[in-house]
Amino acid sequence: MAKEEPRALDRAPILVVDDDGDIRMALEMLLSYEGYEVWTAKDGAEALARLDAEDAQGRRPACVLSDMKMPGMDGLEFLEALGERAEAPPVVMISGHGDVKTAVEAVRRGAVNFLEKPLDDNHVLVTLRAAIRERRLALQNTALKKQLGSRWELIGESEVMQRLKKQVEQVAGAEASVLITGENGTGKEVVARNLHLLGPRASEPFVTVNCAAIPEELIESELFGHEKGSFTGANERRTGHFEAADGGTLFLDEIGDMPLEAQAKVLRALENHEVTRVGASETVPVNIRVLAATNADLAEAVEAKTFRMDLFYRLNVVPLVIPPLRERREDIPLLARHFLEASAGRQGRAPLGLSAEAEERLMSADWAGNVRQLRNLLEGASVFAEGAELSLEDVDQVQGAHPELSGRRAPSSGAEDPFAADTFEEFKEESETLFFRRKLEENGGNVKRTAENLGMQRSHLYKKLDRYRIRD
Ligand SMILES: Nc1ncnc2c1ncn2[C@@H]1O[C@H](COP(=O)(O)OP(=O)(O)OP(=O)(O)O)[C@@H](O)[C@H]1O
Numbered sequence: 395m396a397k398e399e400p401r402a403l404d405r406a407p408i409l410v411v412d413d414d415g416d417i418r419m420a421l422e423m424l425l426s427y428e429g430y431e432v433w434t435a436k437d438g439a440e441a442l443a444r445l446d447a448e449d450a451q452g453r454r455p456a457c458v459l460s461d462m463k464m465p466g467m468d469g470l471e472f473l474e475a476l477g478e479r480a481e482a483p484p485v486v487m488i489s490g491h492g493d494v495k496t497a498v499e500a501v502r503r504g505a506v507n508f509l510e511k512p513l514d515d516n517h518v519l520v521t522l523r524a525a526i527r528e529r530r531l532a533l534q535n536t537a538l539k540k541q542l543g544s545r546w547e548l549i550g551e552s553e554v555m556q557r558l559k560k561q562v563e564q565v566a567g568a569e570a571s572v573l574i575t576g577e578n579g580t581g582k583e584v585v586a587r588n589l590h591l592l593g594p595r596a597s598e599p600f601v602t603v604n605c606a607a608i609p610e611e612l613i614e615s616e617l618f619g620h621e622k623g624s625f626t627g628a629n630e631r632r633t634g635h636f637e638a639a640d641g642g643t644l645f646l647d648e649i650g651d652m653p654l655e656a657q658a659k660v661l662r663a664l665e666n667h668e669v670t671r672v673g674a675s676e677t678v679p680v681n682i683r684v685l686a687a688t689n690a691d692l693a694e695a696v697e698a699k700t701f702r703m704d705l706f707y708r709l710n711v712v713p714l715v716i717p718p719l720r721e722r723r724e725d726i727p728l729l730a731r732h733f734l735e736a737s738a739g740r741q742g743r744a745p746l747g748l749s750a751e752a753e754e755r756l757m758s759a760d761w762a763g764n765v766r767q768l769r770n771l772l773e774g775a776s777v778f779a780e781g782a783e784l785s786l787e788d789v790d791q792v793q794g795a796h797p798e799l800s801g802r803r804a805p806s807s808g809a810e811d812p813f814a815a816d817t818f819e820e821f822k823e824e825s826e827t828l829f830f831r832r833k834l835e836e837n838g839g840n841v842k843r844t845a846e847n848l849g850m851q852r853s854h855l856y857k858k859l860d861r862y863r864i865r866d
């Protein structure tokens with residue numbers, strides 16, 4: 395079956411099915427005058443044959459206008475036969491005098507609308523346009539859902555991943571807080587998105603707060619908002635992330651890095667289901683589901699008194715643990731193919747295959763940066779690969795086994811040599827990108843550790859990584 399594109403509907407033909415030659419001709423004239431291409435058929439059987447023949451050419455109608463009473467296969471039978479096909483076009487029924495009851499029955503069985511004879515030109519056009527518009531919206535909706543689905547698809551068939559996926563499905567429908575734990579790049583955000591998208595709040599906002607990326611003195615205002623003039627620099631009144639997530643899900647990422655003082659306020663907000671903006675006297679009710687993620691051992695942080703025990707219990711109602719990639723190596727080929735396909739899609743070409751040697755190399759690597767590191771490597775490698783398959787050499791090149799290539803960058807980042815820059819600004823950006831990318835790699839993708847080793851503020855490093863799109 396040909397795939398329908400939402401936009402192509404405007405140019406798609408209309409199929410008119412009626413045993414009355416005069417009506418066929420009248421409709422054909424009216425519709426072609428309006429710029430539609432028109433196909434005609436004198437009964438259901440002929441209409442189905444025509445649809446088959448056109449479908450083989452990749453052509454489908456935007457809408458079908460069908461008479462109710464026809465010799466042989468009548469309107470209802472035609473509707474039923476059509477309904478058995480994948481992605482059937484919308485059908486508007488045409489009923490004769492005294493036939494309205496059957497027309498209503500047809501609508502009950504899936505026709506989108508009906509028209510009464512004698513046909514009024516204007517009414518025909520209005521009904522047709524509405525049917526096509528509705529169809530377009532439905533198709534757009536499906537396309538959107540599909541996109542969302544693949545963006546956050548949780549890949550992995552290893553036993554642990556199967557168990558995790560089942561847990562995610564079970565927990566998604568509940569309101570309980572979930573604490574997602576796993577090393578850097580294991581897929582904590584992917585899991586959080588899945589919990590949101592599979593749950594009853596899917597169409598409501600999903601708000602991510604990276605607790606590590608906010609400077610300590612600003613965290614309260616970021617989370618809860620502030621009133622105008624409540625502190626130096628607060629020139630405007632501002633809504634916080636808690637309020638922005640109202641009705642939906644609040645994802646507290648890197649929760650282990652939240653300062654103690656802010657922890658107390660978050661706990662209060664969660665327990666009372668309300669927030670107080672900085673500088674405000676009254677409270678604002680919020681209805682949110684909370685998900686939190688960390689790559690630290692929060693229980694240990696509780697012992698060390700850097701994390702509040704009461705908040706830990708409040709967040710850890712359902713613990714989900716994502717094992718590191720090296721503990722589920724069977725998932726590597728599946729993930730690798732997924733990322734090769736995604737890269738190919740972005741570059742608008744066929745996906746690269748994976749040679750047996752390359753696959754073996756990927757399966758035996760350590761993956762300190764977990765799935766993110768695997769993804770970055772494959773994205774980089776698919777740019778260099780010259781054959782139809784990713785070879786061992788392609789993988790090694792990007793992995794830095796060849797020092798002359800180790801400074802090369804992934805596709806999204808543009809030029810390769812900072813000295814080739816035309817302006818100082820460009821040079822600075824190129825070099826910073828190379829520098830931070832390398833340092834992050836050296837620290838297994840761990841931002842906190844990278845910041846410590848560089849003697850930089852974590853929030854500052856996050857800004858750089860975001861700016862140069864180094865992480866995601
Ligand atoms: N199971 C998976 N299936 C598909 N893609 C995945 C999976 N796990 C991770 N990824 C991809 O790997 C990258 C890192 O995932 P994600 O951001 O969810 O990790 P994280 O655990 O939140 O990392 P960090 O601790 O660094 O924030 C993303 O591009 C994500 O799409």
Ligand SMILES: [Mg+2]
Nearest residue numbers: 582583647687
């Ligand atoms: Mg994350």
